[in-house]
Amino acid sequence: MPKVWIEKLLEEPELYLLRIDDDKIRYFEATWDIPEGITYNAYVMKTDGNVILFDTWKRSYADEFLKALSSVVDPKDITHIVVHHTEPDHSGALPVVLEANGYRAKIIGTTFAKRLLNSFYGIMENVHAIKDGEELKIGSRTLKFITLPWLHWPDTMITYVVEDKIILGCDVGGGYSIPPAIDDSNEEVVERYLPYVTKYIVTVIGHYRKHIIQNIEKIKKLGIIDDVKIVLPGHGLIWRRNPKRIFEHYVKVGAGVPKKGKVLVIYDSMYGFVERSILIAVDELKKHGFNPIIYSFTDKDAPAVSDILGEVPDSEALILGASTYEANIHPRIRYTLYEILDKANYEKPVLILGTFGWAGVAGREIETLIKKSMFKHVSTIEVNGRTTPEDEMRIREGVRKLISLLSEP
Ligand SMILES: Cc1cc2nc3c(=O)[nH]c(=O)nc-3n(C[C@H](O)[C@H](O)[C@H](O)COP(=O)(O)O)c2cc1C
Numbered sequence: 001m002p003k004v005w006i007e008k009l010l011e012e013p014e015l016y017l018l019r020i021d022d023d024k025i026r027y028f029e030a031t032w033d034i035p036e037g038i039t040y041n042a043y044v045m046k047t048d049g050n051v052i053l054f055d056t057w058k059r060s061y062a063d064e065f066l067k068a069l070s071s072v073v074d075p076k077d078i079t080h081i082v083v084h085h086t087e088p089d090h091s092g093a094l095p096v097v098l099e100a101n102g103y104r105a106k107i108i109g110t111t112f113a114k115r116l117l118n119s120f121y122g123i124m125e126n127v128h129a130i131k132d133g134e135e136l137k138i139g140s141r142t143l144k145f146i147t148l149p150w151l152h153w154p155d156t157m158i159t160y161v162v163e164d165k166i167i168l169g170c171d172v173g174g175g176y177s178i179p180p181a182i183d184d185s186n187e188e189v190v191e192r193y194l195p196y197v198t199k200y201i202v203t204v205i206g207h208y209r210k211h212i213i214q215n216i217e218k219i220k221k222l223g224i225i226d227d228v229k230i231v232l233p234g235h236g237l238i239w240r241r242n243p244k245r246i247f248e249h250y251v252k253v254g255a256g257v258p259k260k261g262k263v264l265v266i267y268d269s270m271y272g273f274v275e276r277s278i279l280i281a282v283d284e285l286k287k288h289g290f291n292p293i294i295y296s297f298t299d300k301d302a303p304a305v306s307d308i309l310g311e312v313p314d315s316e317a318l319i320l321g322a323s324t325y326e327a328n329i330h331p332r333i334r335y336t337l338y339e340i341l342d343k344a345n346y347e348k349p350v351l352i353l354g355t356f357g358w359a360g361v362a363g364r365e366i367e368t369l370i371k372k373s374m375f376k377h378v379s380t381i382e383v384n385g386r387t388t389p390e391d392e393m394r395i396r397e398g399v400r401k402l403i404s405l406l407s408e409p
Pocket of ligand 1: 268269270271272273274275323324325326327328355356357358359360361384385386
């Protein structure tokens with residue numbers, strides 16, 4: 001049974017975290033391998049006789065949610081439900097909560113959320129669609145709602161509790177995995193968690209990457225990031241030791257700030273021919289002090305594409321190796337590349353190493369796709385079967401050309 005956390009975060013206003021650790025999930029959005037799991041976080045705030053619920057959990061945990069919720073408040077007493085984002089990992093338990101509440105609570109969300117609540121659950125009554133920047137005084141607290149479209153859906157908004165400088169972000173500020181703590185007070189926990197935040201950002205929000213920077217800039221201009229004391233996301237750790245850090249991390253991933261010397265090497269190799277070219281490239285990289293991070297698809301290994309995507313933002317450059325397979329790119333690299341171009345399309349140099357038997361296609365096809373993307377094409381080196389000494393020279397030269405575009409490690 002997934003672990004449930006019910007934690008009192010503040011005395012005034014009375015504020016609770018309701019978190020469930022989903023260690024049963026394997027594929028987030030039925031796509032992204034997350035053996036590390038994920039948490040769903042909801043929050044309850046009591047202020048002068050009003051009770052505000054911020055988001056819920058996934059529908060499969062609706063019973064557990066109602067039980068956790070009932071331990072801090074009688075659901076009938078909930079006066080307001082804020083829906084930051086209607087994706088069902090946060091809104092799935094809403095129908096059950098509304099039933100227990102007797103449909104008394106006012107539901108607050110964006111105009112888009114209002115539309116989706118109707119499509120997903122047939123919820124139409126008592127829904128207030130906020131305007132961007134609208135403030136609502138509930139009890140002694142002022143809730144300011146700020147729309148952040150496409151971070152992650154068009155319906156997305158955050159709440160800023162003006163008096164206490166709290167941001168309730170839902171997907172904004174979230175990450176994968178099940179941290180062994182509720183907040184960022186332990187640096188080791190944070191260090192272990194941040195790569196899962198990167199993986200989450202790329203796989204979940206990467207398609208809308210430009211909106212990450214734009215939207216964070218928007219709330220920065222409102223002065224909210226400079227002032228914030230606590231960030232309460234819908235997944236993962238709460239930020240209250242260093243609340244700005246999670247936004248700095250989001251901006252870093254959005255901008256693709258590289259780690260010096262990191263080169264991401266991805267290849268398939270059915271019988272070892274591509275691998276020979278790759279090993280030469282890796283040797284040349286290491287000779288120049290670079291740090292290759294290698295993911296290979298072979299007859300023994302098939303890494304998770306979600307993990308590969310999480311490695312792209314802080315890489316300085318990429319090397320892609322692929323064999324020609326039925327006059328196309330090998331299927332594993334074809335899919336991986338498709339997802340990289342969709343979710344992690346950054347202005348980084350790419351060297352392509354293709355291998356073929358009778359008519360090379362993989363290298364050429366990858367080159368066409370790379371040239372249409374934001375990545376910078378460096379060279380395509382095609383090898384026919386075994387890697388000859390001449391091929392080796394071309395590969396080493398290609399790597400040196402790639403390196404010449406990067407800063408010294
Ligand atoms: C199932 C299969 C399909 C292939 N299709 C092509 C092809 O369409 N054109 C081609 O030139 N070579 C083709 N090849 C040959 C490989 O591209 C070539 O042997 C390459 O060097 C394999 O490298 P690898 O063993 O590292 O995967 C195919 C090989 C296999 C096993």
